[in-house]
Amino acid sequence: MSVEDKTGTLLEIDELRVWYELKRLGFAHAGYVRAVDGVSFNLDYGKAIACVGESGCGKSSLMKTVLRLNKPTEGSIRFEGKTINGLKGEALREYRSQIGYIQQDPFGALPSFMTVRQILSEPLAINGIKDEDEQMRRIEAALTEVRLTPVSDIINKHPHMLSGGQQQRIVIARAMILEPKLLVADEPVSMLDASVRVEVLNLLKQLQTDRQLAIFYITHDLSTVRYFSEHIFVMYAGQIVEIAKMDDLLDNPKHPYTHALLSASPDPDHKNALEMREVPPGEPPSLVNPPSGCRFHPRCHFAIAGKCDHEQPPFYDIESEHRVACWLFDPDENHEQP
Numbered sequence: 431m432s433v434e435d436k437t438g439t440l441l442e443i444d445e446l447r448v449w450y451e452l453k454r455l456g457f458a459h460a461g462y463v464r465a466v467d468g469v470s471f472n473l474d475y476g477k478a479i480a481c482v483g484e485s486g487c488g489k490s491s492l493m494k495t496v497l498r499l500n501k502p503t504e505g506s507i508r509f510e511g512k513t514i515n516g517l518k519g520e521a522l523r524e525y526r527s528q529i530g531y532i533q534q535d536p537f538g539a540l541p542s543f544m545t546v547r548q549i550l551s552e553p554l555a556i557n558g559i560k561d562e563d564e565q566m567r568r569i570e571a572a573l574t575e576v577r578l579t580p581v582s583d584i585i586n587k588h589p590h591m592l593s594g595g596q597q598q599r600i601v602i603a604r605a606m607i608l609e610p611k612l613l614v615a616d617e618p619v620s621m622l623d624a625s626v627r628v629e630v631l632n633l634l635k636q637l638q639t640d641r642q643l644a645i646f647y648i649t650h651d652l653s654t655v656r657y658f659s660e661h662i663f664v665m666y667a668g669q670i671v672e673i674a675k676m677d678d679l680l681d682n683p684k685h686p687y688t689h690a691l692l693s694a695s696p697d698p699d700h701k702n703a704l705e706m707r708e709v710p711p712g713e714p715p716s717l718v719n720p721p722s723g724c725r726f727h728p729r730c731h732f733a734i735a736g737k738c739d740h741e742q743p744p745f746y747d748i749e750s751e752h753r754v755a756c757w758l759f760d761p762d763e764n765h766e767q768p
């Protein structure tokens with residue numbers, strides 16, 4: 431399989447907002463769920479970026495908008511330099527054919543009434559590849575690439591006849607079969623056993639390298655992000671609060687929420703691991719009426735009274751490619767930092 435050697439920016443997300451109208455969601459009162467609220471980041475060809483945050487922070491809405499299952503309310507998504515906000519019909523199908531999607535629950539993602547062959551031939555047929563010999567050639571190549579061999583042992587099976595790890599490899603094969611430029615991976619290993627997780631993460635890393643594939647990796651599990659992402663951003667209540675190179679953020683976190691998230695992540699090496707965890711107090715806020723000022727202020731040990739609860743912090747540059755949205759890093763002030 432030939433690989434196109436491209437550099438530069440593949441995906442540009444600029445001031446993206448995705449708001450859902452409550453009435454459209456079946457509620458009687460007016461208002462909006464501000465699921466994504468002013469998110470910006472870039473992803474280069476062949477690179478990986480991870481998006482982490484608690485459940486309900488907006489990462490799934492962001493992912494669905496990149497897949498154009500949601501329409502942006504404001505802001506823009508550009509893919510290979512073209513704005514994809516308003517794509518419809520054939521143009522939208524063409525855009526989606528360049529993106530592979532790996533779901534969290536492999537069993538739920540695979541239709542139980544179809545064989546592996548039928549599952550993998552469906553996206554080919556939808557995208558105009560109807561010749562059965564060509565379909566078979568691509569299916570065999572995809573199954574071999576995800577290390578499901580011999581192909582003849584797998585191809586006529588239904589999903590329930592496969593293990594969880596094999597099912598997730600079929601989901602990956604389906605995501606790869608149209609030779610996408612971008613893979614969107616939504617918690618791809620969270621439902622797998624620990625031993626299988628490592629295999630699947632290694633496989634994704636291999637695909638990224640071999641195919642110069644860009645990966646947008648969504649997770650709440652910080653223990654898996656270091657595997658293959660070069661960059662990472664942390665979301666809280668629909669907004670990015672910190673973005674950096676992977677090692678910078680994990681080894682030198684700045685934002686109080688990032689500290690709390692890292693601290694709350696169980697560490698098997700740590701003595702008394704669970705007792706020593708420091709978790710953020712309280713619950714994530716409502717996205718219908720998010721807190722004023724910094725959205726983390728009701729849970730933040732460092733909140734500055736009269737400032738954090740009133741004014742939304744801008745991004746401050748900490749060092750190259752490391753930015754944090756927190757008043758503690760205002761260079762004109764001298765606040766204690768975490």
Ligand code: SF4
Nearest residue numbers: 724727730738756757
């Ligand atoms: Fe905490 Fe204020 Fe920083 Fe928000 S801006 S994280 S409330 S210190």
